[in-house]
Amino acid sequence: MKLLKGRAVVVLRPNIDTDQIIPARFLRTTRREGLGVALFADRPEFLQGQTGSILVAGENFGCGSSREHAPWALLDHGFRAVISSSIADIFRSNAIKNGLVPVQIPDTSQLRGEVAIDLETCTVECEGRRQSFALDPFARHCLINEIDELGYLLAAEKEIAAFEARR
Amino acid sequence: MAQSRTLLDKIWDAHLVRPETEDAPAILYVDLHLVHEVTSPQAFTVLRERGLRVRHPERTVATMDHSTPTLPRVNGRFPFAHGDAETQVETLARNCREHGIELHELGSRNQGIVHVIGPELGLTKPGMTVVCGDSHTSTHGAFGALAFGIGTSEVAHVLATQCLLQRKPKTMRVSIEGALQPGVTAKDVILAVIAKLGVGGGTGSVIEYAGRTVSAMSIEERMTVCNMSIEAGARAGMVGSGAWQTDEGARFDREIAVDVSRLAPMITWGTDPGTAIPVDGNVPEDAPQKSATYMGVKPGAPLLGTKIDVVFVGSCTNGRLSDLRAAASVLRGRRIASGVRVLIVPGSQQVKRAAESEGLDKVFRDAGAEWREPGCSMCIAMNGDALAPGQAAVSTSNRNFEGRQGKGGRTFLASPLTAAAAAVAGAIADPREVLR
Ligand code: SF4
Numbered sequence: 040m041k042l043l044k045g046r047a048v049v050v051l052r053p054n055i056d057t058d059q060i061i062p063a064r065f066l067r068t069t070r071r072e073g074l075g076v077a078l079f080a081d082r083p084e085f086l087q088g089q090t091g092s093i094l095v096a097g098e099n100f101g102c103g104s105s106r107e108h109a110p111w112a113l114l115d116h117g118f119r120a121v122i123s124s125s126i127a128d129i130f131r132s133n134a135i136k137n138g139l140v141p142v143q144i145p146d147t148s149q150l151r152g153e154v155a156i157d158l159e160t161c162t163v164e165c166e167g168r169r170q171s172f173a174l175d176p177f178a179r180h181c182l183i184n185e186i187d188e189l190g191y192l193l194a195a196e197k198e199i200a201a202f203e204a205r206r
Numbered sequence: 207m208a209q210s211r212t213l214l215d216k217i218w219d220a221h222l223v224r225p226e227t228e229d230a231p232a233i234l235y236v237d238l239h240l241v242h243e244v245t246s247p248q249a250f251t252v253l254r255e256r257g258l259r260v261r262h263p264e265r266t267v268a269t270m271d272h273s274t275p276t277l278p279r280v281n282g283r284f285p286f287a288h289g290d291a292e293t294q295v296e297t298l299a300r301n302c303r304e305h306g307i308e309l310h311e312l313g314s315r316n317q318g319i320v321h322v323i324g325p326e327l328g329l330t331k332p333g334m335t336v337v338c339g340d341s342h343t344s345t346h347g348a349f350g351a352l353a354f355g356i357g358t359s360e361v362a363h364v365l366a367t368q369c370l371l372q373r374k375p376k377t378m379r380v381s382i383e384g385a386l387q388p389g390v391t392a393k394d395v396i397l398a399v400i401a402k403l404g405v406g407g408g409t410g411s412v413i414e415y416a417g418r419t420v421s422a423m424s425i426e427e428r429m430t431v432c433n434m435s436i437e438a439g440a441r442a443g444m445v446g447s448g449a450w451q452t453d454e455g456a457r458f459d460r461e462i463a464v465d466v467s468r469l470a471p472m473i474t475w476g477t478d479p480g481t482a483i484p485v486d487g488n489v490p491e492d493a494p495q496k497s498a499t500y501m502g503v504k505p506g507a508p509l510l511g512t513k514i515d516v517v518f519v520g521s522c523t524n525g526r527l528s529d530l531r532a533a534a535s536v537l538r539g540r541r542i543a544s545g546v547r548v549l550i551v552p553g554s555q556q557v558k559r560a561a562e563s564e565g566l567d568k569v570f571r572d573a574g575a576e577w578r579e580p581g582c583s584m585c586i587a588m589n590g591d592a593l594a595p596g597q598a599a600v601s602t603s604n605r606n607f608e609g610r611q612g613k614g615g616r617t618f619l620a621s622p623l624t625a626a627a628a629a630v631a632g633a634i635a636d637p638r639e640v641l642r
Contacts, residue, residue, distance in 0.1 A: 054405055054406075054478050056478070056605075056607045058605070058607040058608070058609055058610050059607065059608065059609075062609055062613070063586045063587060063588045063610070064587070064588060064613075066244050066272075066273075066588060067244075067273050067288055067290040067291045067293075067294055067588060068247075068290060068294075069247035069248070069251075069293060069294055069297045070247075070248065070251075071248045071251075071358075081608070081609050081613055098406065099405060099406040099409075099439065102405055102406065102439060102478075103341065103605065103607060104340070104341045104355075105245065105339055105340055105341040105355040105356060105357055106244075106245065106357075107245070107248075107357040107358040107359060125406055125409060127406070127409065127439060128409060128410060128439070128441055129341060129355055129356070129357060129441075132356075132357060132360070133357035133358075133359065136357065136359040136360070137359070175231075175373065176228060176229050176230075177229060177230045177231055177371075180229070188359070188363065188371055189252070189256075189359070189362060189363055189366060189367075191371070192233065192363055192366070192367045192369055192370075192371065193258075193366065193367060195223065195224065195233055195367070195369070196367075198223050198224055198233065199223055199233070199235070199367060199368065199369055202223040202235055203235075203368075
């Protein structure tokens with residue numbers, strides 16, 4: 040995945056926390072699948088009338104808990120990327136591990152309609168206007184090549200064993 | 207001469223399996239991995255799918271807390287409010303058996319909230335790296351450890367490799383000075399710090415709490431402070447301990463000073479933990495209308511006297527013995543206002559036994575409160591302990607997001623003293639008045 044195009048779903052509320060993304064009562068599951076129905080379950084007004092695969096949200100998106108159910112629910116609902124002026128740490132990390140692209144740009148106010156995210160150049164384009172965003176090179180590499188971090192860690196077995204032996 | 211290093215630098219360096227480069231994050235070794243029923247099942251599924259084993263079961267400890275009932279057994283059975291919660295708990299038990307992981311299961315002697323039992327069992331030690339699929343893992347930083355929350359994919363990484371891929375966070379030092387006034391506690395200090403930093407102010411950073419106020423704090427008070435670091439967006443919070451200290455002259459990416467000598471008991475008025483004000487203060491004039499309406503408060507108006515329906519004393523923030531003692535100091539010999547429901551939930555079985563041996567359970571029951579079994583309970587409202595829509599609660603937990611304690615519920619975050627004072631008054635009240 041290098042290029043992502045889709046319609047923007049604009050919810051410019053700040054501090055959309057993980058309890059709003061997926062309320063805790065939906066966390067009584069042992070599975071990753073099927074959580075799309077729980078997305079914004081107590082916030083029906085967020086998505087009302089809007090469909091698309093790119094969520095444009097207000098600042099400090101994904102703050103709160105470490106629940107990976109948040110990106111699982113967004114992905115299952117059909118989202119492929121989240122754009123915000125700031126994204127909470129654990130949410131961003133969880134998103135990347137599941138192939139949900141976190142895009143942080145200072146000004147999200149112009150984003151509407153069709154949006155294109157280019158992971159190769161790290162730019163977002165909308166209505167002919169292009170903005171670049173910063174993305175950790177490793178995260179970018181993993182997203183583009185769909186690399187699985189567990190496999191990467193397992194490949195470091197010798198180094199891990201050596202570390203354990205020397206401490 | 208070796209360069210001066212921060213506490214974070216030291217712990218980080220001591221756990222580097224592979225240093226980070228521009229192209230790749232560091233591989234960081236994890237000393238202690240805590241596991242609970244809600245964020246682990248999918249991680250064990252990953253292991254099963256790939257035919258992997260838990261690399262170090264002896265570095266892994268599990269408990270049941272988030273979705274468990276806090277009412278005693280009925281006819282020998284735990285009264286789960288939801289069948290799917292019971293499935294989660296059974297799944298954790300099976301996973302622990304299969305992989306040889308120590309489990310403090312429901313009803314056992316040392317069961318409790320994961321961040322309460324870790325320190326209690328002596329698992330958390332200075333200089334360690336501690337992780338858990340839970341954002342309030344920052345609590346363990348009170349012991350001079352680097353402790354942070356991880357997602358479920360990362361839970362699988364640690365189970366399988368005892369390692370994580372991490373970029374080194376930025377450092378922030380919050381220096382706290384001044385003696386606390388009577389009625390003012392560690393909870394009030396951290397609520398004030400979050401109000402100052404803002405809910406995103408710590409993003410990307412690990413906060414080290416320093417200064418004389420922090421040195422004077424007990425370990426339980428430090429845990430309360432470190433616990434809520436995540437509410438400022440920080441990855442972790444920590445306090446130096448024993449040999450694990452920041453060197454003189456070490457540089458932080460950001461430094462903040464807070465004077466708490468005139469701090470009042472704090473309480474949040476809004477729907478994020480950054481909205482604390484003095485309990486006798488007024489809701490800010492410029493309070494966002496949406497949050498104010500949700501909470502049923504008026505911009506510019508005082509909070510004192512605001513009617514409440516529920517008081518919750520518990521959670522990994524304020525569910526330890528010292529917190530229960532504080533609540534009992536207010537409730538002893540008093541009655542809870544009529545129509546108010548008060549739930550007192552000890553953080554662990556050990557806390558429960560200790561409280562009972564001091565007779566605190568009797569103090570609470572005599573006042574009209576419910577004395578429950580340990581667990582997260584109404585902090586996250588997954589187990590049936592929840593606010594009804596529209597109900598207002600003063601809660602000693604850590605999050606006041608909309609619906610956090612039950613759909614449509616309204617949460618005012620405060621200390622155990624302030625919560626107990628509200629229980630007696632049936633409304634938001636100043637604990638200093640009661641204690642006087
Ligand atoms: S008490 Fe609340 S914050 Fe602490 S671990 Fe449980 S749910 Fe999380």
